[in-house]
Amino acid sequence: KQEVTQIPAALSVPEGENLVLNCSFTDSAIYNLQWFRQDPGKGLTSLLLIQSSQREQTSGRLNASLDKSSGRSTLYIAASQPGDSATYLCAVSRSGGGADGLTFGKGTHLIIQP
Amino acid sequence: DTAVSQTPKYLVTQMGNDKSIKCEQNLGHDTMYWYKQDSKKFLKIMFSYNNKELIINETVPNRFSPKSPDKAHLNLHINSLELGDSAVYFCASSPGGAYTDTQYFGPGTRLTVL
Numbered sequence: 001k002q003e004v005t006q007i008p009a010a011l012s013v014p015e016g017e018n019l020v021l022n023c024s025f026t027d028s029a030i031y032n033l034q035w036f037r038q039d040p041g042k043g044l045t046s047l048l049l050i051q052s053s054q055r056e057q058t059s060g061r062l063n064a065s066l067d068k069s070s071g072r073s074t075l076y077i078a079a080s081q082p083g084d085s086a087t088y089l090c091a092v093s094r095s096g097g098g099a100d101g102l103t104f105g106k107g108t109h110l111i112i113q114p
Numbered sequence: 115d116t117a118v119s120q121t122p123k124y125l126v127t128q129m130g131n132d133k134s135i136k137c138e139q140n141l142g143h144d145t146m147y148w149y150k151q152d153s154k155k156f157l158k159i160m161f162s163y164n165n166k167e168l169i170i171n172e173t174v175p176n177r178f179s180p181k182s183p184d185k186a187h188l189n190l191h192i193n194s195l196e197l198g199d200s201a202v203y204f205c206a207s208s209p210g211g212a213y214t215d216t217q218y219f220g221p222g223t224r225l226t227v228l
Binding site for chain 1 (some may be wrong): 154161206220
């Protein structure tokens with residue numbers, strides 16, 4: 001059974017710092033990995049999706065990497081801003097295609113101090 | 115335009131009642147999902163529907179029944195509500211078919227069972 005772990009559970013850093021969020025998964029037979037952002041009381045917003053054949057994806061100040069063989073992904077946030085404060089969730093989709101649901105980690109609660 | 119919408123946003127009801135949550139997507143996606151986020155903020159897949167066929171049922175009690183009148187809608191009906199059903203329920207959709215792609219989430223329905 002796939003398990004997804006995110007470290008740290010919470011992180012508070014001053015504005016402007018670069019930071020890394022970690023995600024690990026137990027079964028490397030994934031189809032893709034997604035990073036989401038969830039604001040308090042809101043739904044999830046997809047940030048980046050990395051297919052299993054890819055090593056990284058970039059969007060603006062965000063860069064996500066994937067090492068499928070070791071079961072790890074990182075989300076790098078450059079020049080953090082107070083607006084980046086949210087919970088960041090990592091989720092994997094198992095391989096084989098089809099209509100699979102995602103297996104989520106418990107998230108990293110990020111606070112960027114102004 | 116809202117891509118994935120859910121109604122109601124909040125639902126407060128008594129134990130033993132039957133309730134439904136509606137979900138609609140206007141993205142033309144083939145697959146829709148229901149997720150449950152518990153009090154500890156852990157998101158877990160409940161169901162997915164692809165072209166009106168149930169694909170996944172992750173050990174969800176049979177008091178929960180997804181109903182899809184058409185490709186754009188996946189409603190969640192819950193019978194005999196219990197205290198432990200209190201959670202936030204998220205609907206999502208993806209292009210589905212042979213590949214699993216980015217999932218788009220609705221804003222969530224906060225269910226409180228008294």
